[in-house]
Amino acid sequence: MATKHEQILNFIESIPIGDKLSVRLIAKSLNVSEGTAYRAIKEAENTGLVTTIQRVGTIRIEAKSEQNIENLTFEEILKIIDGELLGGKNGLTKTLNKFIIGAMTEEAMLRYITDESLMIIGNRESAQRLSLENGAAVLITGGFRADQEIIDLSNELSLPVMTTSYDTFTVGSMINRAMTDQLIKKEIMMIESVYTRLEHTQFLKTDDTVYDYRIANQESQHTRYPVVGYNDRLVGIVTAKDIIGEEDSVLIKKVMTKDPAFTTNHMSVASVAHTMIWDGLEVMPVVSDEMKLLGVVSRQDIMKAMQSQQRQPQTGETIADQINQSIKEKNTEEYLFNVSPQMTNGLGTISFGVLSEIVTESAYLKLSKQNKRNLVVEQVQLHYLNLIQLGNTLTIKPTVFDRSRRSARLDIEVYSENGLAAKAIVVCQLLQKK
Structure with a gap:
């Protein structure tokens, strides 16, 4: 039977993309405490199911695909410029391909506008409509607001219309810097992209025995196994050294090493490599923020990641x-x-x-x-x-x-x-x- 936490996550996944949700709404719908609902929302945010947007609230979003990591989404642009969303909230999760400064005639604009681009413009209603009709989101600078007709069109096309008090040059500089930062972040390899998922690896439970360890050891390339307890939470690790001289019937929880070194999937490969070298570790468990076992990362995984990273072309300069x-x-x-x-x-x-x-x-x-x-x-x-x-x-x-x-x-x-x-x-x- 699924736990309350898992039930809430399943409920969030069932909500249509673009809908708002809150702690109070979830607590009332599923008859759980607000504390339980809050913890589940935070995990949903970490896994990309929802996002919190200033002045808007918590929104159900589509999980970002890994291949779009080099791009910024419109919701991230909204945060960068400290802006306000006027319409088109269903398009906030779309990625920004490029931005255009609309200091030109409308006829000249058409050659630059592409799908999922961002038109940075002032209080020019006809140019705003032209941008939306050709697939571009709109950012209005100088603190101006959009007419209701433009807002209705943005909602219909799911293309955000945003406003900010900054001038056009400042906004362009801020977005350009953010795009460069995102390219640099793309080059920083995280554990999430290299570790072996739980369904493809082996682990033991506290009520397993030394005999279970020996069986697992015959089918695996390493000798260290994470040990999980209730709700798959990491509680220890067992190695060949721990079971030397022990009878087959001895429970794993009696021989395991408690409080093992572990990593989360949002840590960098370099930092985990440092720990594994220093402590001489062959394998490290990968856990969620709630200490739930997600998988393992091995020294071989780290080596492959660091070698492939060195061969990749640099796309952003630090x-x-x-x-x-x-x-x-x-x-x-x-x-x-x-x-x-x-x-x-x-x-x-x-x-x-x-x-x-x-x-x-x-x-x-x-x-x-x-x-x-x-x-x-x-x-x-x-x-x-x-x-x-x-x-x-x-x-x-x-x-x-x-x-x-x-x-x-x-x-x-x-x-x-x-x-x-x-x-x-x-x-x-x-x-x-x-």
């Missing part, structure tokens, strides 16, 4: 990308870096954060050439000895002074035009297949 592109190899032992205006603070000297990133990138370059393996920077001890000014050319000299199978330590010296400017000790963990 500060780290700009620094990485600016570091040039002088010879096999040294690297060069020129300090540009974006890398400085208000005093015209290099930002301490940028200097830390230069040191980190040089460690990556040095070790990746020697080891041909993935690595994670564990610790950086950086000492800024002399000021590095705008326009200076830096010479970075990384030296590996200690290396083992799982870690490496580097001494990195940064020389500016006036001599030694900074010195750092960098500790890295090396990721390898087990």
Whole structure:
């Protein structure tokens, strides 16, 4: 029999897309407490069933498909511009392909308008209607509002009409920045896209026995299994070491390790890789925010993810990308870096954060050439000895002074035009297949 929590989630899924819902509505419809209804709504929001829109409320939405992660939806645009929705709420989950600034004649607009584009325009009713009729949502700047005829048309076509108090240039800059940020986020691989789902893996229950573990071990490639209790909540993990010398009839809950390391599906692959390297873990359970077991992620999954990520083209530039592109190899032992205006603070000297990133990138370059393996920077001890000014050319000299199978330590010296400017000790963990 489904729990109250699961019943509420099923009820939310049955609500038509675009309808509003509330804690009070769910509590009354299913005869549950408002606290139970609130927790279920939060999980539904995390899984993409609903969203909360300012000044509108909680709306049932269509779950986003993974291939559209690089695009912004109109509801996200509404939040970015701190706007107000005037009509077309059923189209809020549609993705934005491009935006157009309507500072042109209506005849000229037609060549730029495409489906699911966004027309940024002022108080021009005929241009607003033209945009909607050709498949574009409308954003009205300057605090103007739309006529009721335009609102009715937007509801009919399920294309949002929004208004904001910002001017057109500010809105365009905000959306452009958001689109770039979204492209960068696309490159950050999350556990959700690499872990093995529950239906495709094995786990044990607290009332299973050591014999059940041995049977599972014959059919699996690893020796660590999550252990779940009531309602599939993670309560422990059992390994080969735990069952050594135990009788087949002994219950798993008697031998399992309690409070195991775990991850959620919205954590980054890099952060989980760091934990698995540091603790020497072969497998980690993946859980929901309510500690319900969703699946497992293995060291092999992490390796494949990190290797495929390195082969993907970059679509959005971060500060780290700009620094990485600016570091040039002088010879096999040294690297060069020129300090540009974006890398400085208000005093015209290099930002301490940028200097830390230069040191980190040089460690990556040095070790990746020697080891041909993935690595994670564990610790950086950086000492800024002399000021590095705008326009200076830096010479970075990384030296590996200690290396083992799982870690490496580097001494990195940064020389500016006036001599030694900074010195750092960098500790890295090396990721390898087990």
